[in-house]
Amino acid sequence: MRLENKVSMITGAARGIGREIAMLFASEGSNLAICDVNEEALAATKGEIEKTTGRKVVAAKIDVTREEDVQNFVKKVLDNFSSLDILVNNAGITRDNLVMRMSEQEWDAVLDVNLKGAFNCIKAVSRPMMKNRSGKIINMASIIGIMGNMGQANYSASKGGLIALTKSVAKELGSRNINVNAIAPGFIQTDMTDKLQGEIKETLLKLIPLGKMGEAKDVARLALFLASSDSSYITGQVLQVDGGMVM
Numbered sequence: 001m002r003l004e005n006k007v008s009m010i011t012g013a014a015r016g017i018g019r020e021i022a023m024l025f026a027s028e029g030s031n032l033a034i035c036d037v038n039e040e041a042l043a044a045t046k047g048e049i050e051k052t053t054g055r056k057v058v059a060a061k062i063d064v065t066r067e068e069d070v071q072n073f074v075k076k077v078l079d080n081f082s083s084l085d086i087l088v089n090n091a092g093i094t095r096d097n098l099v100m101r102m103s104e105q106e107w108d109a110v111l112d113v114n115l116k117g118a119f120n121c122i123k124a125v126s127r128p129m130m131k132n133r134s135g136k137i138i139n140m141a142s143i144i145g146i147m148g149n150m151g152q153a154n155y156s157a158s159k160g161g162l163i164a165l166t167k168s169v170a171k172e173l174g175s176r177n178i179n180v181n182a183i184a185p186g187f188i189q190t191d192m193t194d195k196l197q198g199e200i201k202e203t204l205l206k207l208i209p210l211g212k213m214g215e216a217k218d219v220a221r222l223a224l225f226l227a228s229s230d231s232s233y234i235t236g237q238v239l240q241v242d243g244g245m246v247m
């Protein structure tokens with residue numbers, strides 16, 4: 001097992017990519033601290049992980065945009081487990097619109113969850129990880145943060161910002177043996193992409209050399225690599241899981 005006796009905190013873990021990462025990490029031996037705003041789905045995920053893997057799971061309804069709630073959650077995790085080894089900043093939302101029609105609320109909501117939420121969680125775990133002289137931080141960016149996209153100015157700015165945040169924090173925490181990397185998924189089959197219209201999906205599929213959408217498990221496997229000791233000499237990087245869509 002690649003994460004035996006580790007403790008992993010995963011945000012937005014109730015469904016989609018976050019849930020898949022939580023399932024895979026638990027099956028590789030990690031205990032979990034999972035949070036999400038979707039309380040019902042989170043409880044179902046916790047129940048399934050405990051039943052199928054026997055790992056200990058601490059779960060709480062946490063909005064990552066609220067710094068105090070994030071700090072309290074990390075305290076609770078440290079009370080339950082002796083350390084916190086891995087953080088996956090996965091929680092993310094979209095509020096798509098063309099710039100000329102985008103409301104301040106749509107802009108703020110996406111920047112708050114996707115960028116400030118990650119900052120809040122990194123800030124909360126950095127002290128315990130520094131004390132431990134060990135840690136892995138994985139930020140879920142997007143290829144849209146690299147290439148931009150029409151109708152997603154808020155989302156692309158948040159994910160581009162997350163990539164820049166990844167590099168800065170990698171430089172700050174590297175001397176304490178903390179690796180900080182970003183994953184940039186392409187077009188992955190989840191509830192988030194189910195919202196896209198058929199026509200848009202057809203157009204996007206034509207841009208993918210591998211000719212198909214990715215699955216949440218494709219992203220989870222890369223997260224496992226970045227969370228494990230196999231990636232101990234990799235930091236500040238953005239790794240794409242996109243079927244070759246952006247190269």
Ligand code: NAP
Nearest residue numbers: 012016017036037038063064090091092142185188190192
């Ligand atoms: P998803 O299915 O929508 O799941 C995201 C989860 O995060 C949901 O359970 C959501 O709760 C939760 N969440 C939203 N706001 C939150 C907050 N403020 N605090 C805590 N949890 C919150 O999304 P996904 O497709 O799995 O995407 C996961 C991550 O990968 C996101 O960061 C996304 O930007 C990134 N990504 C996805 C794709 C893709 O193709 N799917 C591509 C590139 C990057 P609700 O259900 O209540 O909204």
